[in-house]
Amino acid sequence: MYLKEKKMMNVEKFQGILPAFYACYEDNGEVSVERTKALVRYFIEAGVQGLYVNGSSGECIYLSVEDRKQILEAVMAEAKGKLRIIAHVACNNTKDSVELAKHAESLGVDAIAAIPPIYFRLPSYSIAEYWNTISAAAPNTDFIIYNIPQLAGVSLSKELFMEMKKNPRVIGVKNSSMPVQDIQNYKAWGGEDFVVFNGPDEQFIGGRTMGACGGIGGTYGAMPELFLKMNALLKENRMEEARKIQFAVNEIITLLCSGHGNMYAMIKEVLKLRKGLVVGSVRSPLSPLTEADLEIAKKTAKVIDETVARFA
Numbered sequence: 001m002y003l004k005e006k007k008m009m010n011v012e013k014f015q016g017i018l019p020a021f022y023a024c025y026e027d028n029g030e031v032s033v034e035r036t037k038a039l040v041r042y043f044i045e046a047g048v049q050g051l052y053v054n055g056s057s058g059e060c061i062y063l064s065v066e067d068r069k070q071i072l073e074a075v076m077a078e079a080k081g082k083l084r085i086i087a088h089v090a091c092n093n094t095k096d097s098v099e100l101a102k103h104a105e106s107l108g109v110d111a112i113a114a115i116p117p118i119y120f121r122l123p124s125y126s127i128a129e130y131w132n133t134i135s136a137a138a139p140n141t142d143f144i145i146y147n148i149p150q151l152a153g154v155s156l157s158k159e160l161f162m163e164m165k166k167n168p169r170v171i172g173v174k175n176s177s178m179p180v181q182d183i184q185n186y187k188a189w190g191g192e193d194f195v196v197f198n199g200p201d202e203q204f205i206g207g208r209t210m211g212a213c214g215g216i217g218g219t220y221g222a223m224p225e226l227f228l229k230m231n232a233l234l235k236e237n238r239m240e241e242a243r244k245i246q247f248a249v250n251e252i253i254t255l256l257c258s259g260h261g262n263m264y265a266m267i268k269e270v271l272k273l274r275k276g277l278v279v280g281s282v283r284s285p286l287s288p289l290t291e292a293d294l295e296i297a298k299k300t301a302k303v304i305d306e307t308v309a310r311f312a
């Protein structure tokens with residue numbers, strides 16, 4: 001008798017809490033390798049399952065191809081073998097995206113991901129061709145579709161989904177649309193081992209309940225303890241307790257968004273206050289914090305600490 005090695009299911013492999021990684025800058029605004037590595041170490045210590053690198057929260061839209069390579073290299077240097085790494089590689093033109101896809105594969109990431117091309121409203125077949133060309137540039141790496149219609153201006157229709165399903169490397173969708181039913185649909189169309197991540201942090205428990213195996217989120221980094229706790233409670237079917245945390249988290253997200261400066265600048269300040277991590281501010285045209293925002297950051301950090309002490 002022999003033991004046949006069981007291949008790990010994708011829904012197991014990508015289970016859990018995968019914070020969207022933030023761009024880390026020097027004080028002069030250039031990408032910081034050291035600060036990037038320090039942020040990775042923070043996430044490892046926090047006990048998250050993986051990271052989503054160079055996505056919306058990573059300010060990908062304002063980074064150069066070189067910046068993005070540098071960030072991913074720094075992340076992989078710290079995280080390889082310790083965290084699942086999904087590299088978002090879309091650049092709004094096929095050529096640069098292909099370059100980043102090849103680069104990501106060469107570093108051994110667990111998956112690549114891409115938004116659709118923005119600005120011009122392209123037909124579905126152009127979007128499919130864009131994604132498939134990117135995927136073909138990383139032929140040994142799984143591909144995840146990033147559906148974020150409110151920002152990208154395109155939503156992942158059934159037609160486009162079915163076209164993409166023909167590509168065997170397409171294993172999942174990171175779904176940031178607001179209807180949680182989209183998650184149910186992608187699961188139903190994708191099949192048992194199709195991975196769907198919840199996008200909107202404000203409805204994490206909703207997305208998980210509708211079939212998401214995990215979440216990728218822009219605010220997880222400010223309070224990973226709370227998302228990890230919600231996920232653990234959901235696994236034990238302790239919905240009432242998870243809901244209490246979700247409601248508290250949503251108040252925190254409202255605070256994070258209440259400054260004059262951009263939410264990611266607020267989160268980075270909160271990281272400094274809570275954990276002593278210095279990762280710089282945000283890149284223009286995103287606005288940095290004002291003096292008055294610093295007070296909001298202090299209040300938010302305090303609320304997070306109190307909420308963690310209460311629930312996690």
Ligand SMILES: CC(=O)N[C@H](C=O)[C@@H](O)[C@H](O)[C@H](O)CO
Nearest residue numbers: 056176199200201202217218219
């Ligand atoms: C639109 C957007 O950026 N969505 C992110 C990813 O799905 C979320 O993680 C948000 O950052 C979060 O829900 C805060 O609104």
Ligand SMILES: CC(=O)C(=O)O
Nearest residue numbers: 020055056057217218
């Ligand atoms: C999830 C998210 O916010 C990102 O794409 O970075």
